[in-house]
Amino acid sequence: MYDIVVAGAGISGCIISYLLAKKGFKVCLIDVKRAEDVGDKVCGDALIGRGLDLLGFEPPSGAITNVASALRFYASGMAPITLKTRVFLLDRPRFGQYFLHKAVDNGSIFVDKCRAFAPILEGDKIIGIKARTDNSQVELFAKVTIDASGINCAIRRNLPKDWWVSKPIGRNNLALCYREIRKLKESKVNTEYCDVFYDGKVVPKGYYWIFPKRDDLVNVGLGARMTTINYDLKERLYKHILSNPVFNESEILASGFGMLPISPPLSCSTASGFIAIGDAAEQVNPFIGEGIRPSIISAYIAAETITKSKDFDQDHLWSYNVDFMKKLGIRHAMFAAFGSFFERLNYEEVKPLLSVYEGGAYKFDDFEDFNIGLLLTLKAFLKGFKQLKSIRREISIIKSVLSIYKDYPDSPKTFLEWMHKAEGFWKDYS
Ligand SMILES: Cc1cc2nc3c(=O)[nH]c(=O)nc-3n(C[C@H](O)[C@H](O)[C@H](O)COP(=O)(O)OP(=O)(O)OC[C@H]3O[C@@H](n4cnc5c(N)ncnc54)[C@H](O)[C@@H]3O)c2cc1C
Known part of the structure; x- marks a missing residue:
């Protein structure tokens, strides 16, 4: 029996495991990926810094490839609108591995290649999860189960339909993206700005981005509300964006499709013995698609709620919902x-x-x-x-x-x- 079982070792799952293990909780963290692949995710890799210092959170320097000073928004035929803020460009695999190791070094048990597929219920309470490894099925019991499985919501979506927390993500509230990481032939990009482009001819109802990971390395991609996409995203990227001479003879280091929720925040992310955090709780800014900072913030809030709770029923865990709403949820709505x-x-x-x-x-x-x-x-x-x-x-x-x-x-x-x-x-x- 664990104190805490966490499904998903993404940003939110690793950070909450680390925070709770450090406080002395007995934590079990699982992920469907192999240990060495934890942290590898199709993403823009841009972490907005606002408010993280207040949590005492400092991104590890070894996982930062660049610190930009602003986001710039372009619309066709116009000078850009600049929003000044510190943006950390992450080496996402290293960032993930850093927090996985922090979680394990502080005492969390990590099980890789392990897929959570169902909650274990006792009345109106969640008492653990069922999961599959390569060759067996396991039951992991805990006082609190955390769903940190990202857009998959592996536990939350398998809870009884009439529970407040189990509300599914509507198809209309999903964004689909395609992204590549490109090593340029020469040092050609301005590392100060993360650029976002609104161009209805290229991505109707969406945008494309070029983020400088270094002056010769960019994260470039595009995405839109899934229900509005009736064209080939990758083909659009190649035809309209990668055709720019800056990308001539560039090398593809990574590529892939990804999805994220772009909804108002989940109204209720808790149940007795249960908290959903990060993308699993739809905590992404639905206008700009920013989800890394919200995942970190929600992990901190959830860890604090659990640490302070005398009991782990719905009443005691409720303050997590309240605090997330105050911190980011209202703005996301x-x-x-x-x-x-x-x-x-x-x-x-x-x-x-x-x-x-x-x-x-x-x-x-x-x-x-x-x-x-x-x-x-x-x-x-x-x-x-x-x-x-x-x-x-x-x-x-x-x-x-x-x-x-x-x-x-x-x-x-x-x-x-x-x-x-x-x-x-x-x-x-x-
Ligand atoms: C293309 C794209 C670009 C983005 N760009 C940015 C950006 O530039 N800046 C920003 O702030 N946000 C960005 N986001 C959003 C950001 O990536 C997410 O909000 C953030 O990663 C969410 O973290 P998380 O911990 O909730 O989930 P994730 O990081 O998705 O982690 C979920 C983990 O759960 C594991 N898992 C899934 N199912 C199971 C299961 N059944 N059992 C066990 N483990 C499971 C997965 O393997 C994964 O390791 C982007 C998203 C996409 C798709």
Whole structure:
């Protein structure tokens, strides 16, 4: 019997295992991958630094290939909009291996090539997981089960359908991406900026990115809401992006497809004896697809909740939901509303709005906190943005999201009432 069993040794799973093992909990961490492949994942590899220092989290220097100073957003025919923030470009396999070793060095038991496939239930409580290794089936019992299995949600999605936490990720809330890591022939890229490009002709309802891992090494990819993709993503990347002379004679070091959730945050990520963290709890910023920092933050919040809890029933674990909502969930919900507004406008409609911001440099923190907005929107109207009515409607929608999510219940007792309100809102909105 363990104190904690963690399904999935991605970022969130390794970090929570490390944090809890360090506190003296008996932790078992499993992953379907081989130990040496842990950390290897199709990703943009860009970790936004905001708020991590407050947790005492410092990315390991040996797993950072570059530190950029801003994200730059391009829309066709416009000067870029710059959002200033520290962005760590990660060597993802090394980053993963570093935290796997931290988890093991602090006492976690790690089992590789082990696939979790079902929860073990006792009444309304989760008491462990069933998993398969190469040649056997195992049952791992624990006081708390953590689902950190990423988009797979291996445990959460196999819980009874009427449990709040088991709500599936809608197909419409998934993004599909294709990404390559390319070694360039010469040192050609500016390492200061992580560039994101909105170009409806290349990726309708999505974007492509070029992130500098070094001045001769880039992470380049594209992605969009899965339900809007009726073309070949890889072919688009080759035809429109990799045809740029910068990529001539470049070498492919890694390539692949990946998926991520782009939904409002899961309303409830806990049950008795259970917490979902990271992508398994849909904790990605749905507008920019940022999920590494949220995974780290959720691992820290979950570890703290468990450490402080006297018992591991729903009531005691509930503060994890509350704290994640306060820290990032409210913003993610606002971005979900903003993102679908943005997606609905065509480029000609959105151009006058973007032109107000074009060429400007802003703090990422102000963008994330929704502090860039009202006055500039008025300017957009004066510049010919014809959608004043729709933007006023959008502002009031974002305010409604804020007020709903600010009222996230402090205990499960009033959750159902809140959930009906939140779900009713998203139903009306979509
Ligand atoms: C193409 C792409 C680009 C991205 N770019 C960025 C970016 O630049 N910046 C950013 O912040 N975010 C980015 N993201 C999002 C980010 O990668 C994720 O949010 C983050 O990795 C989530 O971490 P996690 O620990 O929750 O899950 P993961 O890192 O996905 O880890 C899940 C782990 O669970 C294991 N697993 C799965 N199923 C089982 C099972 N049944 N049993 C046992 N183990 C299992 C997997 O093998 C894996 O090791 C990107 C995502 C994609 C797909």
